Amino acid sequence: MSFLFPSPTITLDAALRDLAQGSPKARTAAAHALGDVADPTERRRAVDALLGALDDDRPEVRAEACASLGDLGDTSALPPLIRRLDDGAAAVRQNAAIALGTLAQPEGFEPLAQALRDGPADLRFQAATSLAEIDQTRSFDPLLAALDDRDPQVVAAAALSLGAIGDRRAVVPLVERLEHPNAATRFDLAYALAELGDPHGRELLVAALGDLERAWDAVGALTRLGTADDAEALGHALTRKGTPPEATVLAAGALLKIAPHGAHHDAARRVLLAALGARKVHVRGLAVEQLGEVGGDWALAPLDKLARSGKGGELTDAIGAATRAIQARAAAPQEP
Numbered sequence: 001m002s003f004l005f006p007s008p009t010i011t012l013d014a015a016l017r018d019l020a021q022g023s024p025k026a027r028t029a030a031a032h033a034l035g036d037v038a039d040p041t042e043r044r045r046a047v048d049a050l051l052g053a054l055d056d057d058r059p060e061v062r063a064e065a066c067a068s069l070g071d072l073g074d075t076s077a078l079p080p081l082i083r084r085l086d087d088g089a090a091a092v093r094q095n096a097a098i099a100l101g102t103l104a105q106p107e108g109f110e111p112l113a114q115a116l117r118d119g120p121a122d123l124r125f126q127a128a129t130s131l132a133e134i135d136q137t138r139s140f141d142p143l144l145a146a147l148d149d150r151d152p153q154v155v156a157a158a159a160l161s162l163g164a165i166g167d168r169r170a171v172v173p174l175v176e177r178l179e180h181p182n183a184a185t186r187f188d189l190a191y192a193l194a195e196l197g198d199p200h201g202r203e204l205l206v207a208a209l210g211d212l213e214r215a216w217d218a219v220g221a222l223t224r225l226g227t228a229d230d231a232e233a234l235g236h237a238l239t240r241k242g243t244p245p246e247a248t249v250l251a252a253g254a255l256l257k258i259a260p261h262g263a264h265h266d267a268a269r270r271v272l273l274a275a276l277g278a279r280k281v282h283v284r285g286l287a288v289e290q291l292g293e294v295g296g297d298w299a300l301a302p303l304d305k306l307a308r309s310g311k312g313g314e315l316t317d318a319i320g321a322a323t324r325a326i327q328a329r330a331a332a333p334q335e336p
Contacts, residue, residue: 281311
């Protein structure tokens, strides 16, 4: 409720009143907030109010109502959400598809499969994701067919869902489409292949290491492949101009996981330790997290130094967890 009501003393009734009688902005905020209701008795009241809001004359209210109904997880919302797949507003039908995926009930599968075949592009895009959330096995064939969709974003969404499903029958069809004319779609095809353990898209992933929007995902995909060639690519990312700092830190941690004694071992350590002094707290936090996963005794003193500095104040718990993880690894029996 904090999104809508700064005071914790304001009750659910205030949200219900705003949803029924407020301005469009207030109704939208109320529909959003009702998705956070936890008490079972209040949740029923919230669901009933949100079901009514699906007929609101403002699309932004209907869209938030769809999203909140998915968050609340009440299956009585299935039929009205399915009807909203035909809403005239893109945001409403997209959120309806998202909610159906979140509810993950079999009744939502066929309407989404039909939407993937015949719906507008914005709905086809979301249906490709939601189908896999409902039934991975049944969704394989519809998703495979969607790789030939005329919209590049739909192709990308279908590819990513196929990668997430993990069925290696998708490898050949994905490889066959790596020459797709859309650059973003080519990257998503390569990412999906990496999720399936196939390296055919490696060059596309390596090229994306210098892309502000895709570098993080590229590092993750190369880490998943985890071969010597991928370690070499990640090593170059440590000094590559244009690689975002977050991706550089992630690449350093990945290198120490997949090639702990490789050629870029020392450089990866230096990157992680240097990032402890980064200006942005989330970069420092990521470095702490990575050191908790891969750091050794060499990381303990720098972590302690950060904890004692002004830059460590927001990261006290994370530093403590990382330090304990490093110490536990050091105390664990070594494999022969």
